[in-house]
Amino acid sequence: MTTSTPYFRVTSPGESLVPGPRTGVLITPHGEIQTPAFLPVATQGSVKALSPSDVVSLGGQVVICNAYHLALRPGVDLIEQAGGLHGFMGWDRPIATDSGGFQMTSLAHRLRISDEAVTFLSHIDGTQFHLSPESAVALQERLGADMIMCLDQPLNYGVDRDGVERALVRTHLWAERSARAHRPEMGLLYGIAQGGTEADLRVESSRFVAALDGTQGIAIGGLSLGEPKDVMWEMVDVSMPLLPVHKPRHLLGVGSPEDIVEGVARGIDTFDCALPTRVARNGALYTPQGRVDILNARYTQDLGPVMEACDCETCGTHSAAYLQHLFKAKELLAYRLASIHNLRFIHRLFDDARSAITAGTYEQFRRDFHAAYTPSDAAAREEQRGLWLRSQQAREQANLPDEWESDPGLD
């Protein structure tokens, strides 16, 4: 069984088919990535509130941008003229891109889907934007992406089995077309497994993606979209044994610190997630004990750092009280300092995870982490999620032309 290819090499001992934590090296056109690794989200060509040199100094090896957003603004022509995304952003390390597939859930009321393509109604100016599997690959290649995602169709939690099945069939069809459209000398193409929260459909999709020629990596998609955590991990668990060991595995849209620890334990190589940077901008800072809401009254007079024993610039220089003051005053520095802390926390978590895997002590690392860390409240999360989706829909409906109203955009 080979565990080495021109683009990925498993480096931890005990190469086997049994899913478990592993280290590796992902080899891309713009350099190597030590895995497991975290991809900070830079949707519009920027990790919000941070400069590329910040991201590097925090331990960032690779970022993930969004082809849909960048195609709408500023447009791929300009980015190409600038030397691709790398030149445009001033970032010389690897870049992953998402196709725009995720926008089928986040912008679900602004699109129409057919087997041929998805048509978005631009959230910026209302013009129509067509994205087919072929054009999504071409777009990402023109951007100069090192990791390219096939166009897929994820669904929010709660869609019935029939809908999940149709999205699955379409995602597979699109993956085949993506693989044919992909030029191998460009970035690594990732096929994406779907299947919602139906275990048998997850199995079917994982098998399909595993067997698909012309892709270099495999991503698990369509999770962390509202389903309970145990369901999410059940879906990952049924998928992992079916994936070839020699291909890198990416878990799309995950996660929180506790999810990352769990994902690594299952043999996921790379993760991307908006959460660490987004919650930072909203005043939530990670510590080994859990998330701290810096706006809470108990930090008003706390002149110590947010987290003892943190090696980030924020904790080394500033107090919790100062951070709270910056947030209350809406000073721009607040967003930068908080993002620095959270990204450093996440990257350090990966550093520690890789060390533990190498030392053969990952199980202990995992237990210690969970023993100390209190995640956000699951019941509150579920309750708030519906409210958030509803407020988003209200915002969408307000700007939509009549003929686009009240269509769930599933297909």
Place this chain on the structure above:
RNA sequence: GGCAGGAUGGCGGAGCGGACAAACGCACCAGGCUGUAAACUUGGCGCCCUAAGGGCUACGGGGGUUCGAAUCCCUCUCCUGCCA
């Protein structure tokens, strides 16, 4: 001294006889955020009881009218504008 207007919850500010413990904003308190239309958003915010719900005290002070008053009348105190 005269005339006019006004005093509402921590602040600003609606309300002008019953649906008012009182819109809305700010401040404050707590929660949420997972391939980012998120520097966003949800809830709470007189006091008491565990929630549903109920009780109590409240719209400058005092006194009236009324089944019922933040809302109408009288009076006192204080503020603001204009005229002397």
